[in-house]
Amino acid sequence: MTSRRLVLTRSAAVIGAASTGLLLPEIVRAQSAKVRVGFMLPYTGTFAQLGVAIENGFRMAVNEQGGKLGGREIEYFKVDDESEPSKGIENANKLVQRDKVDVLVGTVHSGVQMGIQKVARDTGVLSLIPNAGVHAATRSLCAPNVFRTSFTNSQPTRALGKAMVDRGHKKAVWITWKYAAGDEAFEGFKESYTAAGGTIVKELGLPFPQVEFQALLTEIAALKPDAVACFFAGGGAAKFIRDYAASGLKDKIPLYGSGFLTEGVLDAAGPAANGIITTMHYSDSLPTLRNGQFRLNYAKTFRLQPDVYAVQGYDTGLLLIQGANAVKGDLNNKPALYKAMESAVIDSPRGKWTMSPSHNPVQDMYLRVVENKENKVIGVAAKALADSGAGCKMA
Secondary structure, eight states: OOOOEEEOOOOHHHHHHHTTTOOOOEEEOOOOSEEEEEEEEOOSSTTHHHHHHHHHHHHHHHHTTTTOBTTBEEEEEEEEOTTOGGGHHHHHHIIIIISOOSEEEOOSOHHHHHHHHHHHHHHOOEEEESSOOOGGGGTTTOOTTEEESSOOTTHHHHTHHHHHHHTTOOEEEEEEEESHHHHHHHHHHHHHHHHTTOEEEEEEEEETTOOOOHHHHHHHHHHOOSEEEEEOOHHHHHHHHHHHHHTTOTTTSOEEEEGGGGSSOHHHHGGGGTTOEEEESOOTTOOOHHHHHHHHHHHHHHSSOOOHHHHHHHHHHHHHHHHHHHTTTOTTOHHHHHHHHHTOEEOOTTOOEEEOTTSOEEEEEEEEEEOSSOEEEEEEEEEEEOOOOTTOOOO
């Protein structure tokens, strides 16, 4: 194995940064026989199934290309991030410093992503975000080596507000976990809902990952809004949906949400989910040949039905494949690698999407309704929706 050492990059970008006093070390490695790919994902806890789906999707995309990246074999490394922000930096460093990965794929939880973001910016390791929608990753803390293949937390909800007002819901209650993803999802909802003429009568929240919803549901019943909008995901979302119905609200006050409310949880939520309307950049029922092929292949491979997390993992693989092929496997050729990834058009099961200047997808947002354990597309809520990228200054 070729020795690896910490050196200072001589790229023009960093030399330019040096003139402003911002010189950061970058890990530069001699090209080994195999590309070292590290997964930093939740494999335990409320987001465990999300982490598994992302890894499955990524591996499927690569396997469809013969299991190689730019002609090179792959060696995989895994760290369970436990959805624990306090361990984010430590766990990312396990992959970057200990395992010497060339590419870090992670993560789901926005708080954990902030730890990855610091390590990515400090070391220069190629970092691909397959889910976490925290704004800073492609806004104020954006970086040339960080690419997101999913969404910002406010993208799905930015498409939700007008759809609710169009349905006559002019007074709404918002409810979420009080953490970065929930707060930022609210930003998108507030912007779109108020712009369309709606009024938010109350914001309700509880700490992540608590799932004791009853007191808040009682408050919603007393407020009697036209509708409720929310952001929850994973196991907590399934419980919220069941509790909402059990409290008697389901047939009185329509429930809307960021699409993550109903992703991957419809079996667990059961009939309580029927009728919930969400906005999302993917739906199981997208009637395209590309989506049909993807779903069939995924089901055959993993004996599971894919969801948006599997699609995001798959698209992360597609993006890396395009980049690696463009540089013929030489991931040390970073200017060419990044340029190829920035200009990529991803032919995704969700529909074709492109990369924004701040490295976040520009994509359609679909309006969906739950019917018999399926998120059925009933329209396009927003075409080619881009995040603002506010504050992003690439080094």
